[in-house]
Amino acid sequence: MLDELYKEIILDHYKSPRNRGKASKVDFHAHGVNPLCGDDIELTLTVDRDIIEEVKFDGHGCSISQASASILTETLVGLTLDQAHTKIEHVKSLFKGNDIVTEDLGDIEALQGVRKFPVRIKCATLAWNALQLSLQNSATGQSTAYSDE
């Protein structure tokens, strides 16, 4: 049962996170916290002419939240901001089990195990929710951290 949640890919991202740190030039900044479990994720993005060039993450939390943030950084590089919006929506509904996979999602597929562990869905979605809020805020000129309560 545990193996469905903690797939090898997840544990690999957790132990060897990709793109940990801060982007060289910060065009977008997102902060997500889950007060219940103390998870805390900071995302920084470099965007050049609407294309996401670099995504970095920092923070601490459970294996699912950290692996998911690591996967996010790899997923979004090279996308336009619009494409990133669409991708985030799609990934979030995959985690919740509202959507089916119609394309090759790479490592994201490994995170779908959270569907069977409802309390862990918010761990997987934390980084994605935080970035979504940051992108929406930048469109409206606001600045608030995403808090999963």
Added chain:
Amino acid sequence: MDSHKSIQNLSIPELDVDAVRKDFPILQTTIHDKPLIYLDNAASSQKPEFVIKTINNYYSYEHSNVHRGIHHLSQQATQQYEQAREKVANFIGANHSHEIIWTRGTTEAINLVAYSWGQNNLKQGDVIIISTCEHHSNIVPWQLICELTGATLRHLPLDSHDKSFNLNKLAEMLTPNTRMIALTHMSNVLGTITDLSKVVELARHNGSLVLADGAQSVPHIPVNVAELGIDFLAFSGHKMLGPTGIGCLYGREELLEDMPPYQGGGDMIETVTMSQSTWNQLPYKFEAGTPNIAGAIGLGAAVDYLEHLGMESVRAHSHKLNSYAISALSEIDQISIYGPRNPSVRGGVFSFNHADIHPHDLGQVLDSKGVAIRAGHHCAQPLMAELGVGSTARASFYIYNTQSEIDELCAAIKSAGEFFSK
């Protein structure tokens, strides 16, 4: 001092844990095909068949609304309901049963005092003292009433070494403006037991009142409000073998007499006209609306069960498990335990962290082995900040837990360590 020995020397009958376990239907079940090892008692205890049957019987054959009923069932329900109040009053050593106010739980009991006592007694310049290790339910109500009245909320810092209360520091903080000291009797994170008699002694010198959050203490150690000298005690039924949705506020009679009602409605009035109302006597002044009758009767049954075991025996069993857990958990290199090491000054609540595993991941792996623990901030974010962690894992024991279950817990922690290092 070998305090374990000294407790045993008092010839307190040892709990027959095998017999106790047979009384709890849920302990005969399996989780993920493994026998349930329930170590989340600080959040809520399980229920013995005696309590379940009492509630079931009440709803099956004895239910009616209480008070003012002419018919047989109503009188019988009222009698049982009021008997439960007497049982609880005796259990905590209150002088009168009308000093027991039924609430939904500890949280509502503290809110009742904060609002009702606070609105009549607090003004700008007055000070309420709480501590860094309070549950949110003994922080937020005070923040709200301080905002309303202009009073100031101050917090007693914890000893930097063992995170116990520094009562010398409390003495320094007290001024004639201190109106209330509201402290946990047993920390829901660290298990630390507060020396309430000393707190009361300090408070008396300054004319301050003392409220104790007894959510964790009343289920686990003998608590006598008269001996402790405290003014208010708040606790919950569901952590002491009773149902959810019922709890108590104990308040000293003269304090409760002076406090205005907390909610208005039926049962709490004496007379009502369209322009004004007069209040019913204690305890009904604070019990508006149809109460949680089955809850009160169920809690009365839980008190019967605990008294049958004997609270000294309950405490001795907890002491035995605590000593065992401290040494067993200490043997796992990656585990750090928070709170005091001395089993005599703590209850059976153990918060800990694993050097390599986040508490949620640890809780998840333990769950797959049938071991139920809690992971998170335990509604004590200021304490988490003080400990420098976002969350902890927490195992908490009760009368039905055994040393072999602690062995299983440790084995499961070790296996989680292997799982995450593979």
